[in-house]
Amino acid sequence: VSDGDRLIDTDVAGRVLTRALAHGGDFAEVFAERSDGLTMAIDESRVESVQAGGGEGAGVRVVSGGTTYFAHVDGLDPTDLERAASEAAVALRSKRIAPRQLESVLSAPHPIEQPPGQVPAERKADLLRALDERGRTTGSEIAQFTSSYAEVRRQVTVANSEGLFTGDDRTRVRIGAQAVARRGDAVETGAETLGGHRGFELLEGDPGEIAESAARKALVLLDAGPAPAGSTTVVVGGGFGGVLFHEMTGHGLEADHVQKGASVYADRLGEQVAEPLLTAYDDGNMPGEWGSDAIDDEGTPTQQTMLIEEGRLTSFLYDRLTAKRDSVPSTGNGRRESFRHLPVPRMTNTYIAPGDVAPEAMIADVERGFYAASFGGGQVDPATGDFVFGVSEGYLIEAGKVTRPCRGATLVGNCLDALAAIDVVGDDFEMKTGVCGKAGQKVPVGTGQGHVRIRALTVGGTEV
Amino acid sequence: LIEVARRGVEAALGAGASDAEAYAAEDRGREVRAHAGEVESLTAATKRGIGIRVWVGTRAGYAYDTDLSEAGIAALGARAVELARVADEDEFAGPPVPVRLSPEMRGKGAPELSDASVAAWSTADVAELTLAVERGTLAADERVVAVEQAVYADSAETVAIASSTGIDGEYERSSAHAYVQALAEGEGSRETGFGFGLGRGPDSLDPVAIGAEGAERAASMVGAGKPASRSCSVVLDPTVAASFVAIIGRGLAASTVQRGRSPFAGRLGKGVAADAFVLHDDGLDPAGPSSAPFDGEGVACRRTTLIEGGSLDAYLYDTYTARRDETDSTGSAGRSGYRSQPSVGPSNLVVATGALSFDELLGEAGDGVFITDVAGLHSGVNPVSGAFSVGASGRAIRGGELVEPLREFTIASDLLSMLGAVRACGAEPRWVPFGAPVSTPPLLIAEMTVAGS
Numbered sequence: 001v002s003d004g005d006r007l008i009d010t011d012v013a014g015r016v017l018t019r020a021l022a023h024g025g026d027f028a029e030v031f032a033e034r035s036d037g038l039t040m041a042i043d044e045s046r047v048e049s050v051q052a053g054g055g056e057g058a059g060v061r062v063v064s065g066g067t068t069y070f071a072h073v074d075g076l077d078p079t080d081l082e083r084a085a086s087e088a089a090v091a092l093r094s095k096r097i098a099p100r101q102l103e104s105v106l107s108a109p110h111p112i113e114q115p116p117g118q119v120p121a122e123r124k125a126d127l128l129r130a131l132d133e134r135g136r137t138t139g140s141e142i143a144q145f146t147s148s149y150a151e152v153r154r155q156v157t158v159a160n161s162e163g164l165f166t167g168d169d170r171t172r173v174r175i176g177a178q179a180v181a182r183r184g185d186a187v188e189t190g191a192e193t194l195g196g197h198r199g200f201e202l203l204e205g206d207p208g209e210i211a212e213s214a215a216r217k218a219l220v221l222l223d224a225g226p227a228p229a230g231s232t233t234v235v236v237g238g239g240f241g242g243v244l245f246h247e248m249t250g251h252g253l254e255a256d257h258v259q260k261g262a263s264v265y266a267d268r269l270g271e272q273v274a275e276p277l278l279t280a281y282d283d284g285n286m287p288g289e290w291g292s293d294a295i296d297d298e299g300t301p302t303q304q305t306m307l308i309e310e311g312r313l314t315s316f317l318y319d320r321l322t323a324k325r326d327s328v329p330s331t332g333n334g335r336r337e338s339f340r341h342l343p344v345p346r347m348t349n350t351y352i353a354p355g356d357v358a359p360e361a362m363i364a365d366v367e368r369g370f371y372a373a374s375f376g377g378g379q380v381d382p383a384t385g386d387f388v389f390g391v392s393e394g395y396l397i398e399a400g401k402v403t404r405p406c407r408g409a410t411l412v413g414n415c416l417d418a419l420a421a422i423d424v425v426g427d428d429f430e431m432k433t434g435v436c437g438k439a440g441q442k443v444p445v446g447t448g449q450g451h452v453r454i455r456a457l458t459v460g461g462t463e464v
Numbered sequence: 465l466i467e468v469a470r471r472g473v474e475a476a477l478g479a480g481a482s483d484a485e486a487y488a489a490e491d492r493g494r495e496v497r498a499h500a501g502e503v504e505s506l507t508a509a510t511k512r513g514i515g516i517r518v519w520v521g522t523r524a525g526y527a528y529d530t531d532l533s534e535a536g537i538a539a540l541g542a543r544a545v546e547l548a549r550v551a552d553e554d555e556f557a558g559p560p561v562p563v564r565l566s567p568e569m570r571g572k573g574a575p576e577l578s579d580a581s582v583a584a585w586s587t588a589d590v591a592e593l594t595l596a597v598e599r600g601t602l603a604a605d606e607r608v609v610a611v612e613q614a615v616y617a618d619s620a621e622t623v624a625i626a627s628s629t630g631i632d633g634e635y636e637r638s639s640a641h642a643y644v645q646a647l648a649e650g651e652g653s654r655e656t657g658f659g660f661g662l663g664r665g666p667d668s669l670d671p672v673a674i675g676a677e678g679a680e681r682a683a684s685m686v687g688a689g690k691p692a693s694r695s696c697s698v699v700l701d702p703t704v705a706a707s708f709v710a711i712i713g714r715g716l717a718a719s720t721v722q723r724g725r726s727p728f729a730g731r732l733g734k735g736v737a738a739d740a741f742v743l744h745d746d747g748l749d750p751a752g753p754s755s756a757p758f759d760g761e762g763v764a765c766r767r768t769t770l771i772e773g774g775s776l777d778a779y780l781y782d783t784y785t786a787r788r789d790e791t792d793s794t795g796s797a798g799r800s801g802y803r804s805q806p807s808v809g810p811s812n813l814v815v816a817t818g819a820l821s822f823d824e825l826l827g828e829a830g831d832g833v834f835i836t837d838v839a840g841l842h843s844g845v846n847p848v849s850g851a852f853s854v855g856a857s858g859r860a861i862r863g864g865e866l867v868e869p870l871r872e873f874t875i876a877s878d879l880l881s882m883l884g885a886v887r888a889c890g891a892e893p894r895w896v897p898f899g900a901p902v903s904t905p906p907l908l909i910a911e912m913t914v915a916g917s
Contacts, residue, residue: 044723046554048524050547053803055513055530068505074512074530087508091587121550144724180725180848187849227853229693229874229915260499262612262647264654342505377843379855383612383647383656386872388855390843410844410853410874458690460853460874460915 006157006167007032007056010102012078013159016060017099019085021161024094025062025069027320029160030085031297032058032076033339036117037152042128045136045145050121059339060085063321064092072340100163107294107301109169110287112199116151116173119200124149127175127203134208135179138215141222143187144180147211149173151200158299166299172290172444173202174433177211181218188224188407190217191376191392195433195444197292217374217393220405227394227409227459233369234411234457235362235397239430240374242447245280246350246434247378248387248415253282253307253315254333254345254438255322257382264385264416265313274311274419277355281306282317284332284348290433291349291446298334298343305331307350319345337441344439349446355425359451362424369397370459372411377434385415410460418454426450465490466634468532469626472516475541477628481518481548483559484541485627485761488514488532489802493619494587496594499611503591509619513802518544519558523551526805559629560761560783563793574757574765575750577637579665582618590616593671594642600675601646601659605683612645612656614675618666623756631762639753640666641897642674648682655688655871657681658703658837662753662897681836685857688869690916697832697887698875698912699825699861702894704835705815705907710899711845712879713745713810716770716778717796718785720808720847727850727879728776736776737883741907742816743771745780747795752812753901760799760806768794770813771883782808798900815904818889825890825908827864833914834859834866835875850879853915873916877909885910 008016013030020028034056041049058081059072071087073080116124128147135145150173157167174195181188192210196202236244249265257263265273284302286292295301298320306314318326319334322345334343363371371394378389391409395402431448465488472486495507514537515528525548527540585593598614618640626632643660659678661669700708720726728736737743747765749755758764761783769777781789782797785808798809820828835858844854853876859866877885890905 040550046552048551048554049526049805050524050551051526051528051805052543052547053528055528055803057530065502067503070505071508071510073510084508084510091506121547125550125552182724187846189846189848229876229913231917260612261610262645262656340509340511342507375843377840379839379843381656381839383645384654384871386839386855386857388840388844388874390840390845390853392843408846408851408853408876410840410855410876412855412872412874414872458872458874458915458917460855460876 007034007076007155008157010165012081013165014102016081016085017159017161019082020060020062020089021097021099023089023092024097025064025092027063027161028099029158030058030060030081031339032157034155035152039148039150040124040128041146041148042132043146045132047125047128057339058084060088061342062088062092068342070342099161102159102165103163105164105166107166107168109294110197110292112171114200115171116200117153127207131177131208131211135177135211135215138212139219141181141183141219142179142215143182147177149175156297160299164299166295168294170197170293171199172197173200175207175210177214179215179218181222183222186222188218188221190214193433195290196288197290198288221407224405224407227406228370229460231456231458233366234454234459235369235371236452236454237373238426238428238450240432240447241452242351242432242449243375243378243434244389245352245449246347246445246447247380249419250347250350251380252382252385252415253317255316255318255326256345258316259322259325262383268313271313272311273313274308274422276310277425278308278311278422279353280308280351281353282347282350286349289349289431289446290444296332296334297336300330300332300334302332302348317345317347319343335443337443341441346438346443347436347445349431349448351431351448352425352452354427354429354450356427357424359426359428362426362451362453363397363402364400366397366400371395371397371402380415387415388412412458412460418457421455422452423455424453426452465622465624466626466632468514469624471537472514472541473626473628475538476516476518476544479542479545481520481545483519483628485517485559485625486514487799487802488624489621491619491621493617494590495617496591498594498598498614501595506587506591514540515802516541516544517805518548520545520548522553522555522557523548524557525551528802556784556787558787559627560631560763561629562631563763565764565766574748575755577635577664577755579638579667581665581667582620582638582640585666590666593666593669596671597642597644597674600672601644601678604676604679605648607648607650607683607686608646608679609649610647612647614644616642625762627762633758633762635757637756638664640664640669642669644675644678646678646682648686651687653687655682655685657685662895684859685869685871688857688871691833691860691870691873691914692917693915695911695913697829698909699829699832699834700907700909701834701836702904702906703896704838705904706896706902707838707841707898709813709815709902709904711847713813713900715847715879716780717808718779718781718789721779722785722788725848731776734776735774736880737771737774738886739774740818740888741771741883741886744769744814745796745810746814747811749812749814751895753895753897754811759795760797763793763795763797765795765811780808780810782806810900813900813902815889817891817893817905820888820890822890822906825888825906826861826866828888829861829908830864832861833870834861852876852878873914876913876915882909
């Protein structure tokens with residue numbers, strides 16, 4: 001098969017599903033996984049923390065009415081899998097249901113040109129040494145520099161009682177760089193990452209660029225003054241600036257939040273939630289992107305889902321369970337951190353489509369404002385819509401120009417207001433990598449956009 | 465399980481390691497999620513695995529896997545050795561060695577870590593407890609319109625560590641926690657509130673109290689507005705104080721200090737806090753969630769005074785960082801499981817309690833803000849400089865009384881200024897498990913920047 005070897009065969013999968021439905025249930029599934037990874041870091045110009053990890057296991061779930069019964073086990077021994085199935089079914093008391101005959105469906109895994117597992121570890125160590133050299137020589141005030149390399153291959157097999165039997169073979173590579181710049185008592189940090197659902201070919205271009213970029217961010221901040229505090233016009237940078245949309249809108253569109261009424265977007269499908277200049281997507285099938293997979297973790301092929309069309313809310317993000325509740329097809333967003341977790345609706349690569357205004361032009365209109373070039377991260381409460389973002393690189397905008405850098409700024413606001421306040425979308429576009437946490441599970445996600453302008457938002461700084 | 469760990473050490477030595485350490489863990493856990501009076505999901509988990517750390521001269525490598533078969537462990541030991549050869553030499557790298565405890569600490573001994581109620585409570589019992597948390601939330605305040613989720617989880621784990629340098633130990637530990645996210649509505653706004661409880665088993669959890677806390681936190685925020693931007697005194701609720709203390713604890717780890725990435729670097733023996741703030745790390749606290757007889761590399765846990773009388777008394781060390789500073793490990797090698805290498809960090813952080821009741825603390829504050837929740841800590845705190853600006857919500861304090869609720873604002877300062885501005889500590893502490901486990905009372909901070917409208 002083209003999508004990698006199945007981790008369990010049809011016989012074992014069939015027996016596990018039969019066991020899972022031995023006392024009834026509407027749906028049963030077995031998710032098997034094998035992962036192999038390698039990470040290493042360079043710190044104080046020394047390659048260290050060289051670490052390899054492997055593991056395999058499976059999770060079995062049975063859905064009956066509104067309740068999901070789930071058991072997971074380390075290892076893929078058929079006896080353990082059947083025991084997990086019995087454990088999942090133990091609380092059920094109905095009549096045996098027979099799962100459908102399994103039919104193998106081929107997925108189309110994202111192609112990997114250079115499987116990182118076949119690249120000698122020494123080359124990865126050399127890469128880190130090169131990043132270290134590049135970062136440290138960017139400026140004499142770089143006091144500390146660290147860099148990391150990570151690769152992981154995850155093979156998954158999914159079989160369910162509706163007869164689906166499929167799999168995926170996923171390889172991701174990511175490098176990161178963190179710099180600390182020091183001048184007297186002033187200490188500033190900068191960070192940058194590069195990642196993809198790709199093999200070692202990801203690093204063919206100029207990977208050292210991230211080292212230089214991290215160092216530059218830290219150096220720029222040495223000249224920073226305090227951030228202003230209060231409400232002002234905010235221009236958000238492209239790329240990782242997309243984390244703003246991810247947090248303030250994306251999470252609220254995940255159907256589990258919506259169905260519990262714990263989302264500010266719950267009753268707004270079809271409504272105008274933003275200016276007509278804004279269109280946004282979630283797309284789990286973008287070639288080579290960090291948040292992409294061929295199928296989600298329930299075996300549904302990933303797809304492009306339009307979330308907002310010219311300001312109008314057009315879709316939520318669904319896994320199997322939430323889709324069934326709304327009588328719609330799954331959008332292929334049922335994701336899980338590993339076989340140890342239940343799938344929940346999650347974003348993949350989420351982005352605001354490019355607009356038609358040059359970034360310089362949207363800044364030129366601003367008399368006084370704040371330019372959030374890059375974020376450290378963010379957080380949102382989907383139920384209230386309140387969000388907060390740490391600005392890792394920020395500047396004042398004065399008389400239409402980006403002027404002095406600011407340290408320690410945070411953006412706070414409410415999603416509905418902030419989304420409606422986006423009045424310009426830039427014609428530039430970039431995707432960046434992130435790791436998103438929800439319900440105790442971390443999954444790789446892509447965030448993207450060009451520059452975006454928000455009419456008014458609260459900047460939390462130290463200068464009152 | 466110790467046999468598995470010993471086999472791991474032998475495998476690595478056989479593959480050419482000059483020294484080796486193996487950490488094996490087994491864990492059985494349950495989780496119940498409830499929503500709208502029904503069990504939404506019920507999970508049974510079995511986990512097991514081994515991680516082998518090796519040294520080839522002064523080069524270190526690490527490998528882990530779920531495969532505990534003899535062949536699997538042998539391959540893993542060889543893999544770790546192969547990886548160590550990729551690492552650069554580091555003169556301080558080397559295996560942990562047993563550290564003798566002071567007679568006082570030996571007398572203290574490790575607390576009882578396993579609670580029989582984890583095994584005694586059936587799955588139906590803990591499902592009922594979860595539903596009781598949800599019912600308790602809904603009953604506590606009429607403004608609570610729904611519960612987003614009520615969750616219960618427990619686990620019983622066995623940990624074993626062996627090394628070529630004579631470390632050889634095993635212990636069992638259980639834990640249980642429950643939490644709820646309540647939704648309250650009123651005055652055209654919707655608010656959420658988090659309530660939680662933790663202990664070594666379901667016996668120690670009070671579903672009514674957990675529900676009431678979530679309800680109270682959500683309902684008290686109804687009608688919240690933004691505060692005016694200003695500098696004022698703030699009172700941190702224990703959950704918020706704990707979040708900051710956990711970050712301070714990480715800054716006291718010798719690894720961050722030695723690499724110049726801590727605001728506490730170069731401040732040993734110097735003033736770093738107001739006298740009112742006293743901080744210990746205590747790996748043997750009977751109620752501490754992270755208490756254990758030994759740390760993540762097998763070194764005996766103990767109590768370490770970190771900040772007392774305003775000055776910084778000690779950093780936290782594991783074997784590697786202790787060698788680098790020519791001192792002893794403080795038993796502070798943290799480990800989140802067999803899939804991670806040990807790293808220096810706090811075990812249980814304990815902030816000493818003060819004399820003031822909560823009302824007296826508000827009275828001392830006079831006018832200011834009571835902070836009940838902070839958001840965006842991972843992006844809003846610069847762990848190197850200590851500067852922070854984080855999202856917050858809470859209540860206004862006027863004339864020593866709690867008045868209107870406040871949201872959508874930020875608080876900003878830096879960790880050292882904040883510690884220097886601690887004016888008083890409350891008398892009632894609480895264990896909070898976010899980040900590192902922290903036991904802390906509410907804290908009164910004399911001055912902080914509040915940015916709202």
